[in-house]
Amino acid sequence: MMQAAQEKLPPAPAKSAGAAIEVNHLTKAFYDSQDDRVTVAVSDVSFKVERGEFVCIVGPSGCGKTTVLRILAGLEDELNGTVKLHSSTPPAMVFQEASVLPWLTVSQNIAFPLSLKGTPRSQQAERVREMLTLTGLTEFASALPHQLSGGMKQRVSVARALVDDRDILLMDEPFGALDEQTRLVLQQELLRIWETTGKTVVFITHSVDEALTLADRVLVMSPRPGRLVADMRVPFERPRDVVEMRRDKRFWDMTYEVWRLLASPAEA
Secondary structure (H helix, E strand, O other): OHHHHHHOOOOOOOOOOOEEEEEEEEEEEEEEOOOOEEEEEEEEEEEEEEOOOEEEEEOOOOOOHHHHHHHHHOOOOOOEEEEEEOOOOOOEEEOOOOOOOOOOOHHHHHHHHHHHHOOOHHHHHHHHHHHHHHHOOHHHOOOOHHHOOHHHHHHHHHHHHHOOOOOEEEEEOOOOOOOHHHHHHHHHHHHHHHHHHOOEEEEEOOOHHHHHHHOOEEEEEOOOOEOEEEEEEOOOOOOOOOOHHHHOHHHHHHHHHHHHHHHOHHHO
């Protein structure tokens, strides 16, 4: 079924020139009233993401990766610096835990953003069919979340994030809770979806392998307060095979280099 679904998908749209995201000297701190203490989560972070680019951010726990993503999503305010999103639509976000609504079917979950906007039912149905095909969920359209695996639930979350065709997709460790085999399958699926839709993606992960598998560029952050210690371009051609990539010596050389930066951020 998956192969048949893939054959019906349109060709990937051409990438547009210019930045989709610009972050300049971003600093974010949190105040703890109980301890009367200020914690700096992110310090002087600057980067750009081009339209249609796939960028992964890696770093140790507590380094501010998710804080950066939440600021991009408009869920947190920056303290200092500027964040500019060059898009006519707000970004869509996919969280680590699949945020499906348990009382709705797969189709209803995917349609939910369109329902909130008051999109006519006929348009909702057409768009949902497209997303079911894109994410390989057509056979599960009427299923409830408790009938799905963790990987299937995350596919629903991705489909829902894409359904109203926003330009920018923000993903916060979406595969972090899954087993390794399921992660590899969904990495391959995400690459296929990204190549088909041409979205701008910022993807947070703890996994160096995952970052190098998916990204055009990998941004490496230091421990808190999170600073950008490297901006690495990933040289592997596309389309990519997530298994075959692991036969490439460059993959392991880059894996070593990222881990070196993570282990010794002060030296970067």
